Amino acid sequence: MARWCYRHRLVVLLLWVGALFGLGFAATTAGTDYANVFSLPNTDSKRAYDQMEKAFPDSAGDTDTVVWKVADGTVRDASVRSRIQPVLDEIAGMKGVGQVAGPYQGERGAAQISRDGTIAYAQITFAEQANAVPKELVQDVVDIAQDAERAGLQVELGGQAIQRVQEPPTGLAEMVGILAAALVLFLAFGSLFAMLLPIGIAVFGVGTGLFSTQLLSHTTDIPDLAPLLATLIGLGVGIDYALFIVTRHRRGLLRGLESEESAVVALNTSGRAVLFAGGTVCIALAGMLVTNLRFLDGVVIGTSLTVVFSVLAATTLLPALLGILGTRVLSRRQRRKLAERGPEPERASGAAARWSMSVQRRPRTIAVLALAVMAVLALPVLSLHLGATDQGNDDSTTTTRQAYDLLAEGFGPGFNGPLQVVVTGGDTDALAKSIGGTPGVAAVAALPPANGVTVIQVVPTTSPQSVKTDDLIDTLRDRVIPDAGASAHVGGVTAVSKDFATITGDRLPWFVATIIGLGFLLLLIAFRSLVVPLTAALMNLIAAAASFGVLVAVFQWGWGLELLGLGKEGPINAFLPVIMLSLLFGLSMDYQVFLVSRMHEEWVHTKDNARAVRVGLAETGRVINSAALIMVCVFLAFVLSGDAGAAMAGVGLAAAVALDAFILRTALVPAAMHLLGNSNWWLPAALDKRLPHLAVEPAEEPSGDAAPVRGGASAVHGFVRDAEGEAVDGAILTLLSKGGRQLDRVTSLADGSYIVSVPAPGTYLLSATARSYGTRAHHVVVTDEPLVHDVELVQGEVDADAVN
16 A cells, blocks of 8 residues: 555645645535433433523523622722623623623612622623634624723623633644654654655645534534543644654665655554554543443544544655655755765664663663652642532633622622522422521522422532532432422532533543553554553553643642643542543553554563563654653643633643653653563463454564575675774674564684675674673675674674664
């Protein structure tokens, strides 16, 4: 497939461009139909909602609030009323506004003025729900209301529709994330074209995924949060997958492969790993379906679709673009060096090689330090409180946050999240009186009955996010309502949030067990080992605990919130653990696959666990860290999205990816594998026979060598000497194929001479090592004739390339 895409690159490019613009045109024409279907079957809040829907079918529009406060006098003063009432009348006459209920309208309106008379509010009911209200209308309402401000009179607005006009411009977070990723890619590659390739693949993958999701919103329920999360994960995996393949392709070019052969090898190795990694991400995302929460079904569709398109772009569009660019994916310095000196041995960076050997020498110390860091970061998770953020968590400079604070100041902290006790039978007056006498209740008001249903508005003494408010809901449900002999249910936004958090917490263990079990089976088949998938599962749990610890410290305890400009501390969104764990398990599995697949490849060829772990870490550590840094940049950019849920997910995922890549995969996993030794690759023989064979990243075959095969076997021979020219006796020389397969292994004689057999002409790697000497490795090009190659070993010196 890669070869076909490479040779028909213009056709492939035109197909992708056509798909992107075609889907974009169709999606723009059709518009959006996102629906936040939030259903919690068999919960008390859902029963309350069903009864209210039957009794009050016309209360459909979004209700927002205008709040004002005077510094002197009261809001009843003629000077204040003469400024506010005309504004409310003008808003009420606007097209798209249903009604405006102000505090200057009779006895019921008087309840909208605080006891001290300094704060009042009016309720604006739009004709549509918040997402359907035109932003232009909402902005006009905000402008008209705030024009009434003067010295000593503060006017603020709150509500879902108002919050929408405060969001930063759409695409700002994505643009910042892409620019940050571009900087990291340019520093990693040193080539403009190589930098643009992963970004282009991500744009095509995310674009086609988002347009498809938008079209699907007309046929199924997809929440408006789905596109944001799909962009979040799509940009991350799209850039990363292309990065892995482009890195492998550049490696092939530097080895002397032709551009087409290098692209084919890259797709047949790293491309396979990308397919496998993308599959694990989709499986982890599909694990959300286990929770049986309809709200998340659309999130699964949107995010999975974007991941699928990102994988398709990386495995079809990318080889076509590689064909168009040719050797321009290398930097000018690399192209010039390749032309002047020819193919050169690929070298892991000195830092990567040295770190890999440090882990091998001190695995216990590094494992203990890594575990200690993760344990400390995970400690805050013990105080995790799931709930729902509201406008009280907005930045203090926003009008929604100031309106929230004014209402809390004038009417109590519970006013922003009243409970609705929906009564369908029994003595309503007795129940209202009993509720009013319950500790934690600030005010009670029974609304006029309709269709046999009475709604009792209950204002708690504590804020909607307080644990005490949750306790009050339990008290009303378990004691007050049954004792009053009434048939009633407790609803409202605060009660819904509590029920959602409870259900999420109850189903979370099953969800975690499902995605860990599926991930275990995939890795078991891929690496034919019981220990490797068990290690991966344990590491995933450690990464999840530490990342949620960071979330609790930042968003629940408030550490660094002001620095990030993320408003006020509060509970962790109840839906976040499910979404974040899905993404975290999928992404961490990516890094595990790329790391362990290289180790497994080396293990299959040499059966030397220490070498396999050392080589795998040295060759993949740098690219994994670069990929992780890109993801961290993309995720942190979503702090600028203006959506509290996306900002929380961005910070949590950035922390998770950073800890996973820089501590777990770079330190703890290889240290643990060194300690476990050959047992890493243990698999019972009976199970081995029953498992299907799946090559995640097969080794490159000798046919990929630059030199064509023209004759039979040949040899490399020469002498091994030290820096003074003395013969080195007992040096071990190993001949490896370019894919890492061991072809021959010999020991030098007393005069330092050696000879290794070569199966056919081609390019090979010759490694030499001896006790008390360092290790050296060189690429050798063998023709039909035997090659004479002398090796010089230096005491204590280690060639970084030998780690490969």
